[in-house]
Amino acid sequence: MGLLCHSSLQFISCLWLLCISICRAAKPSAIAVPVGSDWYGDDGNWSPVNIRVGYPPQWVSVFPSTSSDETWVIGPGGCDGTTTCRDKRGGLFYSNKSSTWDNLGYYELGLDPQLGFGGYGDYGLDNVDLSDEIIIPSQIVSVINTTEYWLGMLGLGVVASNFTNANQLTFLSSLVENQSLIPSHSYSYTAGAYYRLKGVPSSLTLGGYDANRFEFHDATFTLDSSLNPSIAVNEIAVSAIPYSTSNQTVPWSSPLTLLGSADSNLFTIDSSTPYLWLPETVCDEFAAALGLTYNSSVDLYTFVNSTQHDALVDWNMTFTFSLANLPGSSSSVEITLPYDAFDLQLSYPYPGYNITYGSGTFDYFPLKRAANDSQYTIGRVFLQESYLIVDYERNNFSVYPAKFSTDALQNIALVDISRPKNSTYRGPVEPEDSSLGTGIIVGIVVAAIIIIALIIIVVVYLRRRRRRALKSFDDPSTITGKHSHLLKPEEKPLASEVPGDTQHPHEAPTEQAEIHEMPGSLPFELPGSDVLASRSRYSMSAYDAQNYKNTGALPTAPKGHDPHGGPVEMDHDDAVREDLYYGSDTNSSMPAYSPSRVGQPSSPRLASEPSILQFSRNPSSTAGGSGGRGHTRSIGSNSNYSNPLFTPLTPDQLSYPTLSPQEREQERGIPSPIQVQQDQTQKEDPTTSTTTMDPSKHNAMPAPLNIMRSMERKKSHDSRFSEDLPETQSPSPRGVGVAREREREKGKGREREQRRKYSWEEE
Numbered sequence: 001m002g003l004l005c006h007s008s009l010q011f012i013s014c015l016w017l018l019c020i021s022i023c024r025a026a027k028p029s030a031i032a033v034p035v036g037s038d039w040y041g042d043d044g045n046w047s048p049v050n051i052r053v054g055y056p057p058q059w060v061s062v063f064p065s066t067s068s069d070e071t072w073v074i075g076p077g078g079c080d081g082t083t084t085c086r087d088k089r090g091g092l093f094y095s096n097k098s099s100t101w102d103n104l105g106y107y108e109l110g111l112d113p114q115l116g117f118g119g120y121g122d123y124g125l126d127n128v129d130l131s132d133e134i135i136i137p138s139q140i141v142s143v144i145n146t147t148e149y150w151l152g153m154l155g156l157g158v159v160a161s162n163f164t165n166a167n168q169l170t171f172l173s174s175l176v177e178n179q180s181l182i183p184s185h186s187y188s189y190t191a192g193a194y195y196r197l198k199g200v201p202s203s204l205t206l207g208g209y210d211a212n213r214f215e216f217h218d219a220t221f222t223l224d225s226s227l228n229p230s231i232a233v234n235e236i237a238v239s240a241i242p243y244s245t246s247n248q249t250v251p252w253s254s255p256l257t258l259l260g261s262a263d264s265n266l267f268t269i270d271s272s273t274p275y276l277w278l279p280e281t282v283c284d285e286f287a288a289a290l291g292l293t294y295n296s297s298v299d300l301y302t303f304v305n306s307t308q309h310d311a312l313v314d315w316n317m318t319f320t321f322s323l324a325n326l327p328g329s330s331s332s333v334e335i336t337l338p339y340d341a342f343d344l345q346l347s348y349p350y351p352g353y354n355i356t357y358g359s360g361t362f363d364y365f366p367l368k369r370a371a372n373d374s375q376y377t378i379g380r381v382f383l384q385e386s387y388l389i390v391d392y393e394r395n396n397f398s399v400y401p402a403k404f405s406t407d408a409l410q411n412i413a414l415v416d417i418s419r420p421k422n423s424t425y426r427g428p429v430e431p432e433d434s435s436l437g438t439g440i441i442v443g444i445v446v447a448a449i450i451i452i453a454l455i456i457i458v459v460v461y462l463r464r465r466r467r468r469a470l471k472s473f474d475d476p477s478t479i480t481g482k483h484s485h486l487l488k489p490e491e492k493p494l495a496s497e498v499p500g501d502t503q504h505p506h507e508a509p510t511e512q513a514e515i516h517e518m519p520g521s522l523p524f525e526l527p528g529s530d531v532l533a534s535r536s537r538y539s540m541s542a543y544d545a546q547n548y549k550n551t552g553a554l555p556t557a558p559k560g561h562d563p564h565g566g567p568v569e570m571d572h573d574d575a576v577r578e579d580l581y582y583g584s585d586t587n588s589s590m591p592a593y594s595p596s597r598v599g600q601p602s603s604p605r606l607a608s609e610p611s612i613l614q615f616s617r618n619p620s621s622t623a624g625g626s627g628g629r630g631h632t633r634s635i636g637s638n639s640n641y642s643n644p645l646f647t648p649l650t651p652d653q654l655s656y657p658t659l660s661p662q663e664r665e666q667e668r669g670i671p672s673p674i675q676v677q678q679d680q681t682q683k684e685d686p687t688t689s690t691t692t693m694d695p696s697k698h699n700a701m702p703a704p705l706n707i708m709r710s711m712e713r714k715k716s717h718d719s720r721f722s723e724d725l726p727e728t729q730s731p732s733p734r735g736v737g738v739a740r741e742r743e744r745e746k747g748k749g750r751e752r753e754q755r756r757k758y759s760w761e762e763e
Contacts, residue, residue, distance in 0.1 A: 028183040028428040030208025030414040031175070033130055033154075035201050036061065037409075039194055040090055042150045043274055044344040044366070046380065047192035047202035048090055051154060052129040053141060054098025060152060061090030063380070064189050064204050065272040066388070067228050068155030069170045070110050070140050071128055072121065077145025090151045095143055101126045102138075104163050109142060114374045115273055119148055123163065128171055134181060136174050147349050153272060154204075156187050158227060158392050158425075175206060180428035182207025185392040186417040190214070191271060191383040195340040196404045203387075203408065211413040214387030214400035219333045221325045222396050229269040229390055229397040233378070234332055235259060235322040236282070238289060246314035255320070258285045264327040267376045269388060269399070274344070275300075277370040277377035292365050298352045301365045309363045312339060321382070323399060335401055337385045342366055344381070393423040 039045040040061060048061040053073055060073050073093040079085035086092050095101045102125040111117040121142030128139040140161055144152065160167035175182045188209035192202035203213050224230035236259035240250040259282045267277075278286075283301070286292060291308045292301040303309045317339040324332040345361035346353050353362060366381045390397040405411060419427050 028176070028180055028207065028416075030416045031130065031134065031182055031206045032210070032412060032414060033064075033204040033206060035192075035203065035409060037199070037201060038090075039199065040088070040151050041274070042347050042350040044381075045194035046151075046274065047194070047199075048151060049154060049202065049204050052127075053093050054095070054126050055100040056098075057127070057129050058093050058098070059091055060093055062152040062154045063271065064202070065111075065153040065155050065157075065270075066189065066390070067157065067268065067270045067272055068111050068153055069157035069159045069161060070142055070155045071153070071171060072109070072142045072144055072149065072155075073152040074149075075122065075143035075145040078147060093141075093143060093152075095122065095124060095126070098126055100137070107142075107163070109144075110161065111272060112270075115270075115277065115377060117272070119144070119146060125168070134175075134179075136171060136179060138168070139171055139174065140168050148351065156189070156390070158185050172206060176428055177426045183416045183428060184419045184423075185425050186390060188213075188387065188389040189271065189383065190387045190402045191380050193341070193384045193402075193404060195338075195343070197406055200404045200406075200408050203412075205414060208414050208416045209387075209389050211415050212403065212405070212411055213408065214402055217333060217398075217400060219331065220396045220398050221323075223390070223392070224266075224268070227392060227395075229388060229399075230266050231269060231378070231399065232264060232324045232327040232329065233259060233267050233321060234261065234264045234324050234327060234329070235320075237320050237322075238317055239320070240315040240317045242315050246316075248311045248314045250315055252289060256289055258282060258289065258319075261328065265373055265376055266327065267378045269378050269382070271380045271383055273377060273379040274381050275366045275368045275377075275379045276381060277368050277375045277379070279376070280369045283367055283369050286365070286367055290365065292367070294369075295364075297354070298346065298350065298364070299368065300346075301367045303363055303365075306363070309343075313343065315339070321378075333399060335382070335386045335399060337382065341381055341384045389417075391417055393419055393425045 034050045035047065036050050038048070038061065040048055046063060048063050050059060050061050051071075052059055053071070062071070062073065074089045074091070076092050076094060079089060079092060095103070104123040104125065106120050107123050109117060109119050109121050121144050123140065123142050125138045126141045127135055127137050128141065129135045140163070155170060156172055158170055158173050160169055160173070162168065169177060172185060172187065176185055184207055186207055188203075188205045190203050190213055193200050203210050221229070221231050235257060237255040237257050239254040239256070240252075241254070242248055242250060259278065263279055263282050265279075283294075287294065287301060290312060291304065293304050294300075295302045319337045319339070319342070321335045321337070322332045323335060324330075342365055344364060344366050346364055347361045348355055348357045348359065355362070366379070370376050385402050387400040387402045388397065389400070419425070
């Protein structure tokens with residue numbers, strides 16, 4: 001029952017979802033890229049996003065890149081074969097294990113070389129997936145086999161690349177133009193903050209933004225000519241409010257300006273790098289205020305000793321960035337970063353950092369000297385506390401203060417960024433009319449409710465009907481009507497044969513097993529005409545009839561057979577004896593041998609000519625062409641007896657003496673031993689056996705006749721049955737019927753080996 005209900009609920013749920021999908025046409029919407037809880041980096045703790053590359057898909061962790069148009073992954077050549085290296089680098093991609101990898105060869109890495117990005121990668125085209133449903137084929141993928149880049153990158157740009165004389169769309173553009181999964185060429189990103197709460201991971205949304213991850217304002221900025229988010233930094237100021245438990249004294253008054261209007265310029269927001277690439281004069285201001293030292297080995301600013309690092313922590317500093325669309329603009333946005341955002345550590349195997357694995361970390365400040373304005377960059381460290389939204393189709397972007405919560409991964413509120421009407425970008429392919437009218441929706445909902453109700457009614461009805469049927473098996477007395485045959489085995493009525501084909505009935509093979517017959521009463525013959533009514537219809541000679549009167553023995557006639565050789569049965573001997581001895585009652589309205597005369601052998605009869613009553617089976621092929629089988633009752637004629645020695649006699653040629661009652665009783669007694677011996681002699685040698693009758697008791701007597709023919713057994717070709725006798729047994733000397741012979745032999749206690757058996761003949 002539970003399974004049935006569960007299946008019904010599943011079907012109803014699927015039906016309901018189908019109705020919803022019909023009523024609501026699918027449209028592109030914002031997608032949140034999967035983000036894990038792990039933190040990676042040899043220059044800090046950064047939160048990556050997770051993608052799958054190739055087929056079968058291989059999971060890798062990468063950093064989003066706001067200035068790249070390609071996807072980079074770390075290959076097996078970038079590790080020493082240990083699982084530690086593989087795990088630290090976010091997983092490895094094996095291009096030789098991907099069946100969809102289309103190798104393009106080695107090329108220079110496609111990232112702005114102004115910041116020192118260089119090197120080569122093994123490029124190819126392959127699938128890049130975000131989930132089982134979001135699979136983007138034929139994406140540009142570069143496999144990096146060095147340690148110069150600790151993790152791979154997921155480019156968020158929209159500038160197509162050309163490797164094979166055909167432009168290859170970027171990952172973001174493919175989501176819009178090829179897959180129609182997101183509504184526009186746009187994204188939003190924040191790098192996450194390892195130091196906030198217990199670690200708030202990053203957030204990357206394609207085609208929209210997460211409204212729960214930032215504090216809204218209405219300021220927007222324009223993209224530069226390279227479609228990068230470029231912003232004017234008008235001022236960077238630092239403030240210090242030492243903790244009450246700190247005994248450190250800040251050597252400068254707050255707020256302290258580190259970058260003023262004289263150094264205001266445009267800076268590119270690029271998450272590919274974690275650093276702040278500032279003018280050298282500005283870097284010097286940072287070093288003087290914070291006690292930093294430039295380390296040429298790693299090309300970064302570090303601390304002279306750990307004491308200075310601890311003092312900066314106690315100062316509880318904040319850095320405020322004043323941002324505008326253009327340098328000197330009064331319309332600006334302020335983003336504040338705590339000192340914890342800049343409190344980073346280098347670890348093995350950072351280039352130029354001469355330490356071994358497991359030897360510890362090295363504190364540094366993420367500040368780099370820019371050689372010229374082309375390197376002015378605000379890197380990932382800034383995006384820890386800010387939320388960036390880029391809309392390529394409107395050619396603008398926005399920077400908001402980021403918000404942090406412990407359930408940032410679960411508590412998301414995605415909002416789509418729609419396409420403008422005057423967009424120059426290809427948009428997603430949408431149906432011409434993706435909405436349904438109110439009347440159609442109402443009709444679909446009503447029809448769905450009716451279908452669900454009918455399904456429930458049918459299920460309940462079938463369950464109740466099945467329960468009643470099962471219950472009726474326990475109480476057979478309750479079964480009536482067409483189910484009354486469903487009884488217990490011991491209460492089933494006697495089986496009866498199903499009516500079969502009357503033309504070609506078949507019986508199952510007996511495998512030579514003995515056939516058992518049901519007990520029954522004495523068999524009766526069907527009503528017929530007088531047995532001895534006319535001598536001309538039978539083939540018994542006057543000699544045989546008179547011999548019976550004298551000896552009481554019936555002639556040993558051969559078994560009758562039909563014209564086609566089929567066996568037939570002989571009549572009952574009692575009926576023949578009575579008719580031969582007493583004659584046939586021609587005045588009676590009933591046949592000579594009928595059920596009403598059983599047990600009345602002494603009824604008066606008139607003398608009549610002896611005859612032989614034959615029972616023959618019609619062969620399967622007769623003159624009429626009938627294929628019928630069965631026992632056909634017929635009166636034998638001379639045509640059925642083909643022996644030419646039997647000559648019909650007229651009634652005038654025979655007469656029978658009138659006997660007294662005593663003579664009748666004597667004649668009806670048991671034959672004498674001499675008569676029995678004569679019968680045995682005829683049985684052993686029927687071809688030479690003759691009997692000489694007393695001429696004084698007969699008016700006419702023919703010459704001695706050979707009344708026995710050798711028994712010739714022929715296989716029936718027309719009937720599927722034959723009567724088989726053991727080879728050592730000769731036919732019955734009296735020619736009696738099978739059923740009556742069985743009853744007589746049972747009464748005398750004789751063996752049943754002489755019983756005829758029916759056997760199945762294989763045609």
